[in-house]
Amino acid sequence: MLQAIDLTKRYEDGQLALDTLNLEIRPGEIFFLLGANGAGKTTTLNLFLNFITPTSGQALINGMEVRRFPLETKREVAYISENVMLYGDFTARENLEFFARLDGKKRVTKNDCYCFMRRVGLQEEAFEKRLKTFSKGMRQKVGLACVLMKETDNILMDEPTSGLDPKSASELMQILLHLRDEGKSILLCTHDLLRAKAVADRIGIMKEGRLVMLRTRDAFREDDLERIYLDYMQEAVL
Structure with a gap:
């Protein structure tokens, strides 16, 4: 299982790349994280991989905090x-x-x-x-x-x-x-709306470092995902 708890990253130049992300990807789940370039998707992955250090909050893999257990979590x-x-x-x-x-x-x-x-x-x-x-x-x-x-x-x-x-x-x-059927937790960062709608169990949209939308398979299949995505991209993050 993958978990982000109030996960935040502010770089040395003051850029807030990730703003208090709370997210859980459960065993047997495919989670698609959508967003434009610079939205915070790759920063999220880098924090789970311990390539960079969070400013605050926690990234956990199978219940272990990545910063405290770097070698153990890399095996997972x-x-x-x-x-x-x-x-x-x-x-x-x-x-x-x-x-x-x-x-x-x-x-x-x-x-x-x-x-x-x-x-x-x-x-x-x-x-x-x-x-x-x-x-x-x-x-x-x-x-x-x-x-x-x-x-x-x-x-x-x-x-x-x-x-x-x-x-x-x-x-x-x-x-x-x-x-997924074998029970893997899968976090996939992408722009690929078509594939997201086809296989994702849940979808999140990121903008300016914040998770601005989170929907389940049933919810996003009933709606026009492309329209929803474009609407969120045009809205200001408050």
């Missing part, structure tokens, strides 16, 4: 960024093996890697090819396989569908639905 969460940082001179399998060992898995077989790559839909002829020859969609699948191999309860994603073709984006959403 997996992260995939918009531009997946992998090693181009490694093959797909070698990338999985490398990151699995970084996560403390001492026994990782070739077949283990193959199983996870099949699960994310990477074509088998690519398993032993170097990543520098891959398209963005193929790299994203390798990154997702690395995330799955970590076998954590919580997954953070930052714009995972950016730059993907419709087929790859749809395949990614299907994988997320399977992960």
Whole structure:
């Protein structure tokens, strides 16, 4: 489970990037966090990952505060960024093996890697090819396989569908639905309204560091999500 309790971040230049965020993503839930660039989405992820320190408030993973238990909480969460940082001179399998060992898995077989790559839909002829020859969609699948191999309860994603073709984006959403059914807590930051409406259990809209809207699946499916989003983007934050 992921929790933010009055989570606030003000940078050294005075910018209030996140303003008293209160949020809970439960096991077996896909939560989409929407907002324009600079709304506070990536700051939220960075606080959960302990990449930056909050000004006040708490970020908790499975009940542990990230600041107090940085190593323990990192074992409980997996992260995939918009531009997946992998090693181009490694093959797909070698990338999985490398990151699995970084996560403390001492026994990782070739077949283990193959199983996870099949699960994310990477074509088998690519398993032993170097990543520098891959398209963005193929790299994203390798990154997702690395995330799955970590076998954590919580997954953070930052714009995972950016730059993907419709087929790859749809395949990614299907994988997320399977992960939700396995009881994972999934926080996904994105601009992708179409995917949000298709698979999210809840949706939040952020603006100027504040969570200005929070709706469940039933509520946002009855409404025009695009209109709601644009209305909130035009309104002033009080």
